[in-house]
Amino acid sequence: MLDITFIRENLELVKAGAKKKHIEVDLDRLMSVDEKRRALLVEIETMRAKQNEVSDMVVKASPEEKEKAIGEMRVLKETLQGKEKEMEEVMHEWQLLMVAVPNIPDLSVPDGDSDADNKEVKVWGGKPQFAFTPKSHVELMQDLEMADFERGTKVAGFRGYFLKGDGALLSFAIWRYAQDFFLKKDFTPMIVPSLVKRVAFLGSGYLPQGEDDLYKTQDGDFLAGTAEVATMGYYMNEVLPKEKLPMKFLSFSPCFRREAGAHGKDVKGLIRVHEFFKWEQVIVCEGTHEESVKWHEWVNRNTEEFIESLEIPYHTVLNCGGDLGLGQVKKYDIELWVPGENTYREISSASYFHDFQTRRLNIRYRDENGKMQYSHSLNSTAIPTPRILVSLIENYQQEDGSILIPKALQQYMGKEKIEKAKA
RNA sequence: GGAGGAGUGGCAGAGUGGUCGAACGCGCCGGUUUCGAAAACCGGUAUACCGCAAGGUAUCGUGGGUUCGAAUCCCACCUCCUCCGCCA
Numbered sequence: 001m002l003d004i005t006f007i008r009e010n011l012e013l014v015k016a017g018a019k020k021k022h023i024e025v026d027l028d029r030l031m032s033v034d035e036k037r038r039a040l041l042v043e044i045e046t047m048r049a050k051q052n053e054v055s056d057m058v059v060k061a062s063p064e065e066k067e068k069a070i071g072e073m074r075v076l077k078e079t080l081q082g083k084e085k086e087m088e089e090v091m092h093e094w095q096l097l098m099v100a101v102p103n104i105p106d107l108s109v110p111d112g113d114s115d116a117d118n119k120e121v122k123v124w125g126g127k128p129q130f131a132f133t134p135k136s137h138v139e140l141m142q143d144l145e146m147a148d149f150e151r152g153t154k155v156a157g158f159r160g161y162f163l164k165g166d167g168a169l170l171s172f173a174i175w176r177y178a179q180d181f182f183l184k185k186d187f188t189p190m191i192v193p194s195l196v197k198r199v200a201f202l203g204s205g206y207l208p209q210g211e212d213d214l215y216k217t218q219d220g221d222f223l224a225g226t227a228e229v230a231t232m233g234y235y236m237n238e239v240l241p242k243e244k245l246p247m248k249f250l251s252f253s254p255c256f257r258r259e260a261g262a263h264g265k266d267v268k269g270l271i272r273v274h275e276f277f278k279w280e281q282v283i284v285c286e287g288t289h290e291e292s293v294k295w296h297e298w299v300n301r302n303t304e305e306f307i308e309s310l311e312i313p314y315h316t317v318l319n320c321g322g323d324l325g326l327g328q329v330k331k332y333d334i335e336l337w338v339p340g341e342n343t344y345r346e347i348s349s350a351s352y353f354h355d356f357q358t359r360r361l362n363i364r365y366r367d368e369n370g371k372m373q374y375s376h377s378l379n380s381t382a383i384p385t386p387r388i389l390v391s392l393i394e395n396y397q398q399e400d401g402s403i404l405i406p407k408a409l410q411q412y413m414g415k416e417k418i419e420k421a422k423a
Numbered sequence: 424g425g426a427g428g429a430g431u432g433g434c435a436g437a438g439u440g441g442u443c444g445a446a447c448g449c450g451c452c453g454g455u456u457u458c459g460a461a462a463a464c465c466g467g468u469a470u471a472c473c474g475c476a477a478g479g480u481a482u483c484g485u486g487g488g489u490u491c492g493a494a495u496c497c498c499a500c501c502u503c504c505u506c507c508g509c510c511a
Contacts, residue, residue, distance in 0.1 A: 041473055045480045052480090055492050059441050066491095073491035239433095239470095370452095372470075 001360045002101050004034060017104035020111060020321035030097040037094050040087045047080045099208060103356040105321050106330040112320025118333065119320065124304070125313030127337055128395050135401070136340035137393045138269040141167055143401050144418055146393075147270070147386075159259070159267075159274045163386060166418045170392075170405075171277070171385045173412035175252070178279045178383045181306055187250035187281065192230035194254045195221055200233030203361035205327035205353075212260040227251035227280040228379045235284065236361040240375060245365060246285035246295060250382060253278065270386040271345060279382035281350075284363065287373045292329070292352045299380035300332045300350035306383060307347070310406045312395050313337040315344055327356035334381075336391035347388060350380030 007014050011027060018025050054069050061069060110119045128134075141147040146167030152160035163171055183189060201207040201222055206214070206229060215223040224230060231251045240247070255278050259265075266272035281299045285291045300316070307314050319331040331351035335344035355374035358364070367373045396404045402419035410416050 038473065041480085045473070048481085049479055051492075056442060058491070070491040077491065 001098060001356060002103065003359070004098065007101060008034065013104060014101065018102050020105050020109070021102050021324050022113060022322040023102045023326065025100045025102065026097065027101070030094070030101065033090060033094050033097060037087070037090050040083060040090060044080065044083050044087060047076060047083070051076060051080070099202070102326045103329055103353060105324055105328070108318070109324065109330055110318060110320045113322040115319070115323045117320040118317035118323060120315050121318050121332070122304075122316040124308060124315065125311065125337070127313050128339060130339065132399045134339040134394060134397060136269065137390045140393050140397055140401065140403065141389075144403065144420060146170070146418070149269070156275075159272065161270065161273060161386070167386075167389070169413060170389060170418070173409050174383060174385055174388060175277070175279070177409055177412050178306065181309065182250050182279065182281070182302065182382050185302060187248045190231065190249050190251045192227045192234075192251045192253045194224045194230070194256065196224050196230050196233065197221055200229050200236070203236055204229050204232045204357050205325065205360065209326060213258050215256050215258055223256035224253065225255050225257040227253035227255070227278060228282055231280065231282040232357055232361060232377060235363045238363060239372070240284070240363065240365045242286070242365045242367065245375065246283050246291070249282040251280045251282055253280070255384075270390050273386070276384055276386060278384040280379060281382050282377070282379045284358070284375045284377050286365070287355055287376050289354070292354055292376045292378060296330065296350060296352040296378050299378065300334070303334055303348045303350065303380060303382060307334065307336065309408045310392065312391055312406075314347070325351070327353045329354055336388075337395060338391050339394045345391065347384065347391070348381035350378070352376065352378035
């Protein structure tokens with residue numbers, strides 16, 4: 001959410017931002033509704049002031065005066081109730097418009113419609129040269145009994161999967177390695193709820209848009225697609241001590257995504273599943289652009305370093321305007337090389353929001369002058385499983401169908417290679 | 424799931440229809456005093472919105488309602504506590 005005063009004073013800037021993001025929102029309508037809102041507010045508050053004034057007087061008044069005043073107030077009350085009703089309708093529309101206003105993308109964000117227009121800003125690692133035709137992770141994992149997709153769909157439905165044997169162990173190894181790796185960087189680890197109340201989704205910007213992408217319970221709660229939702233909700237409606245900023249969380253949670261708009265896409269394997277696990281970096285920092293930028297670069301670099309330590313080739317892209325979410329100011333995606341598809345696939349997404357989320361969630365701190373300020377927030381994937389297995393397994397495959405374990409993971413896996421059990 | 428109790432400012436806690444944004448205390452900030460400190464004393468100490476300002480409005484878990492007027496009465500919901508049941 002943006003500040004209404006800011007929108008009013010920077011209307012053209014906000015309009016240009018929405019256009020760059022390819023997000024439709026009727027800002028002129030918002031301006032006229034807001035004007036109505038403020039006019040009504042003045043009317044209502046004036047009436048209430050009168051009401052309060054008379055109310056004070058009634059106590060001390062003589063019986064006749066009292067009678068007269070109360071009579072007058074009955075009339076005023078009726079008018080007031082009419083105005084309040086009107087205000088309610090205006091506020092309803094105002095709020096719908098307000099939550100639809102996108103945050104303004106950074107100047108460095110390239111123009112573009114979709115992820116196809118994202119700009120490559122970094123390439124790392126040599127792509128493996130195979131003297132044989134590389135297999136897909138699906139084939140490799142099935143051959144090594146690391147995953148079972150048929151039974152996955154039998155039990156869990158479309159996009160269902162089981163990880164078993166070394167597939168399960170490899171997931172645990174990655175979680176534990178990621179834990180050790182990232183906690184060296186001074187994060188507070190958390191295991192956070194996935195079953196979360198509506199208000200946290202509204203606050204983090206996943207609702208009211210995007211309800212189709214979420215699983216919903218019969219109690220009106222939703223299953224989160226990322227630990228970001230609960231982690232951001234953690235401090236909602238709180239005033240944080242300035243000296244504790246920045247807060248750095250490494251949050252673990254199961255993640256659930258309906259993938260409502262992606263029916264035909266990535267139907268095979270572990271790229272796109274309804275249910276997965278993720279370590280997520282979440283930062284709440286002081287409310288300046290410089291802080292946001294600094295931590296944004298930092299969290300993104302953390303994930304790059306992690307991938308480098310696993311020695312998997314990747315590139316980093318700067319997302320274009322059309323590929324930014326409602327609240328995001330700027331976003332980097334890290335994409336790992338997937339030999340079986342001969343392309344890069346997204347593994348991480350790092351974005352900052354300025355005070356877009358914290359304004360909705362009401363997360364503040366007191367600055368050095370004792371003034372209340374909204375914090376800034378940002379987040380980035382640390383590592384998702386099982387998606388990381390796709391590129392890990394495909395890049396490390398050997399001609400005999402075995403898979404080498406990256407050096408950094410060997411101590412967590414207890415071996416250097418995954419291969420077929422000897423008969 | 425059943426029975427009962429409770430939610431007030433940073434904390435603690437009064438207030439059961441009107442002068443209550445809210446007593447008293449603690450804490451915190453500033454001052455007096457002091458060589459310095461403690462104690463004592465004096466003053467201050469929520470947030471948001473509207474407004475150039477003066478000022479106004481709202482907020483006592485949340486949302487409705489009753490009333491000229493609600494922290495206070497009524498209804499619903501949420502959260503917490505105690506007891507019983509169930510359970511990893």
